[in-house]
Amino acid sequence: MTITISDAKNHVNEDVTIQGWMYNRRGSGKIYFLQLRDGTGFMQGIVTPQESGEEAMAEAEKMTMESSCRVTGTITAHPKHDDVFELQVKKIEAIHIPDEEYPISKKEHGPDFLLDNRHLWLRSGKQWAIQRVRNTIINATYEYLNQNEFIKIDAPILTPNACEGTTELFEIEYFDEGNAYLSQSGQLYIEAAIMSHGRVFDFGPVFRAEKSKTRRHLTEFWMMDAEMAFVEHEENIKIQEELVCHIIKKVLEVNQKELKILERDVEPLKKVEAPFIRKTHAEVVAELKEMGSDIEENHDLGGDDETILTKKYDKPIFVDRYPAEVKAFYMKRDPNDETRALCVDLLAPEGYGEIIGGSQREDDYDVLLKRLKEHDLSEKDFSWYLDLRKFGSVPHSGFGFGLERIVGWICGTQHIRETIPFPRLISRITP
Numbered sequence: 001m002t003i004t005i006s007d008a009k010n011h012v013n014e015d016v017t018i019q020g021w022m023y024n025r026r027g028s029g030k031i032y033f034l035q036l037r038d039g040t041g042f043m044q045g046i047v048t049p050q051e052s053g054e055e056a057m058a059e060a061e062k063m064t065m066e067s068s069c070r071v072t073g074t075i076t077a078h079p080k081h082d083d084v085f086e087l088q089v090k091k092i093e094a095i096h097i098p099d100e101e102y103p104i105s106k107k108e109h110g111p112d113f114l115l116d117n118r119h120l121w122l123r124s125g126k127q128w129a130i131q132r133v134r135n136t137i138i139n140a141t142y143e144y145l146n147q148n149e150f151i152k153i154d155a156p157i158l159t160p161n162a163c164e165g166t167t168e169l170f171e172i173e174y175f176d177e178g179n180a181y182l183s184q185s186g187q188l189y190i191e192a193a194i195m196s197h198g199r200v201f202d203f204g205p206v207f208r209a210e211k212s213k214t215r216r217h218l219t220e221f222w223m224m225d226a227e228m229a230f231v232e233h234e235e236n237i238k239i240q241e242e243l244v245c246h247i248i249k250k251v252l253e254v255n256q257k258e259l260k261i262l263e264r265d266v267e268p269l270k271k272v273e274a275p276f277i278r279k280t281h282a283e284v285v286a287e288l289k290e291m292g293s294d295i296e297e298n299h300d301l302g303g304d305d306e307t308i309l310t311k312k313y314d315k316p317i318f319v320d321r322y323p324a325e326v327k328a329f330y331m332k333r334d335p336n337d338e339t340r341a342l343c344v345d346l347l348a349p350e351g352y353g354e355i356i357g358g359s360q361r362e363d364d365y366d367v368l369l370k371r372l373k374e375h376d377l378s379e380k381d382f383s384w385y386l387d388l389r390k391f392g393s394v395p396h397s398g399f400g401f402g403l404e405r406i407v408g409w410i411c412g413t414q415h416i417r418e419t420i421p422f423p424r425l426i427s428r429i430t431p
Contacts, residue, residue, distance in 0.1 A: 005018060130419060141243065198229050199226070203224045218417070222402075236359075244355075245272060344359070
């Protein structure tokens with residue numbers, strides 16, 4: 001009977017076959033410990049002359065790191081560790097034994113070497129764990145949104161203009177139509193769908209051409225954008241809070257094994273419960289100045305500001321009502337203070353910083369047209385977006401999260417490049 005390693009607990013004292021890879025081997029001619037991986041988990045196979053036979057011993061001796069194989073034996077419970085199982089090997093069938101030494105050994109390797117070999121580095125235990133947590137975060141996002149009346153609407157990746165007026169986009173020639181750009185966000189397009197479906201989201205790759213080398217930036221990354229009709233600022237914040245709590249709960253339920261491999265302290269994650277901390281931008285600026293920052297009242301928060309602020313708290317922080325002058329044209333203004341936007345950024349604790357940005361959107365045609373002109377944006381380019389305010393406009397809000405930033409925070413990784421299978425950085429487009 002062929003089983004997966006994840007199912008081993010249901011087959012104790014049974015003879016089974018595991019199909020996978022030997023990623024390491026310890027021992028000598030008297031006993032071998034095979035470290036096996038099959039995609040669902042990891043298991044140790046024990047090979048001895050007495051229990052396994054000389055033929056299995058000979059096969060174990062031949063195999064090198066990352067040999068693929070089918071290994072048959074009896075599942076036993078580990079004598080010292082609960083919920084850990086081993087395979088008492090009886091037979092080994094090598095499928096492929098590499099002809100050369102595996103490039104990634106147990107010794108320390110620099111980040112450039114590991115990124116050059118990213119196609120192989122993905123097999124390592126910590127990288128395996130990160131991608132499994134990423135998968136849970138994606139599934140938890142879909143689950144929450146599907147349970148709350150959202151449907152998925154796919155936004156285009158090729159766009160005729162920038163979403164927020166920035167020039168830091170990848171530009172391409174688009175046949176006879178002139179220049180086009182790789183999308184930085186699907187937000188504006190899925191806004192069009194709320195008049196049809198009420199609540200919608202998209203989830204896909206987006207692109208930024210800014211020449212940033214920080215640990216928080218990629219040039220290609222994945223974003224989830226959500227837009228909601230008849231949802232105003234306060235309800236928008238509540239939905240973001242519920243979504244993050246749902247994601248954390250799912251990861252803690254599903255990925256204990258992965259978090260252990262990552263040596264992630266889960267106690268801070270257990271503290272992520274509603275309500276989150278909430279502060280105005282003005283309050284945060286005053287607090288940061290007391291902590292030694294040189295931030296000015298009308299500035300956006302920088303990466304260093306976010307780091308020192310979020311190291312102070314053990315819960316996510318909503319920073320509310322930024323100066324309108326540093327935010328996008330489509331954000332509705334605070335009716336009590338026209339200099340402030342009805343927007344909020346969610347900052348993850350432990351120094352991780354921004355993971356979500358959202359706002360109430362401007363729903364008045366004349367006001368939105370005025371904002372476009374203030375930002376020196378083309379009325380013609382955004383005529384279709386203005387049309388949404390001509391025909392049945394309603395109060396509406398939305399937000400977007402950066403998947404890799406959430407993965408990095410939950411996994412406790414120090415650099416965002418490890419949170420995506422094949423990172424694209426300003427100096428890297430391979431493998």
